Amino acid sequence: MRSSATSGSDFAARAADYDRLRPGFGRFDDLLVQEADLRGRRVLDVGCGTGRFAAWLVDEHHARVWGVDREPKMIEVAQARGSRVRFKLAEAERLPFKDEWFERVTTQLVIHHLDRPRAFAQIHRVLASGGRYGCLTFDPDYFDRGTFVQYFPSMLQPDRARFPDEAALRTELTAAGFAEVRVLREPNDYAMTREHALEHMRTRSLSTFDFVPDDEWREGVARAERELPDRCVSGSVVLVVIADR
Numbered sequence: 001m002r003s004s005a006t007s008g009s010d011f012a013a014r015a016a017d018y019d020r021l022r023p024g025f026g027r028f029d030d031l032l033v034q035e036a037d038l039r040g041r042r043v044l045d046v047g048c049g050t051g052r053f054a055a056w057l058v059d060e061h062h063a064r065v066w067g068v069d070r071e072p073k074m075i076e077v078a079q080a081r082g083s084r085v086r087f088k089l090a091e092a093e094r095l096p097f098k099d100e101w102f103e104r105v106t107t108q109l110v111i112h113h114l115d116r117p118r119a120f121a122q123i124h125r126v127l128a129s130g131g132r133y134g135c136l137t138f139d140p141d142y143f144d145r146g147t148f149v150q151y152f153p154s155m156l157q158p159d160r161a162r163f164p165d166e167a168a169l170r171t172e173l174t175a176a177g178f179a180e181v182r183v184l185r186e187p188n189d190y191a192m193t194r195e196h197a198l199e200h201m202r203t204r205s206l207s208t209f210d211f212v213p214d215d216e217w218r219e220g221v222a223r224a225e226r227e228l229p230d231r232c233v234s235g236s237v238v239l240v241v242i243a244d245r
Helices: 027-036 052-061 072-079 116-126 140-145 153-162 166-175 194-203 207-211 214-227
Strands: 042-046 064-069 086-089 102-108 127-138 180-193 231-244
Touching: 027 052, 027 102, 027 127, 027 180, 027 231, 042 052, 042 116, 052 064, 064 072, 072 086, 102 116, 116 127, 116 166, 127 140, 127 166, 140 153, 140 231, 153 207, 166 180, 166 231, 180 194, 194 214, 194 231
Parallel strands: 042 064, 042 102, 064 086, 102 127
Antiparallel strands: 127 231, 180 231
16 A cells, blocks of 8 residues: 655564554545456556555456565565565666556555656556556645644644645646546545554654654654544545546
């Protein structure tokens, strides 16, 4: 669901607990399959992480899937699944595949880690004529509605800088050569238990915590331990981006 193709975020340390702490996109996975027409297709999942989504595409939707990620520990976890996905250690900006090799390419919560002009150009290159790119990401305009930013305000500015909004995505994908770009905006209220939220905070499980100074992190955790309710709800908007080659 995310990529470790990032300059600075430590996904090696996060790999072992990633799936336990990050439950995935749920209904948005189904929406991506539908809108990107992934069922039975030859698919490349860029920034595949632990391989959960790629394996699900194979098992549930009969796709033929390759997955790439730049973090060796993530690839180790992915390969340990024993799925029929073919995993490679590779960067999104240097995909080790022939031109027009895939019918579909996907990314899930990845593009904020990438050099997007280079990565989008590579995605366009490896897609066959008539191919399709499907992307899940978050609209940065809604990040101030999250649970974590209330306790770690240093998160907000860098995340808004990292995540492209809808207009930027349309511009960047068009510049990479895609003929048509569609964006679905899906409201998403994500609920966590108090203990789940606290575990995220204590372990700094999200790459966004890398932007939080240690003093602010310690103070934020202490305040959250005092104040968090039993159920925490974060408001967000998921962008489902479909680009046709």
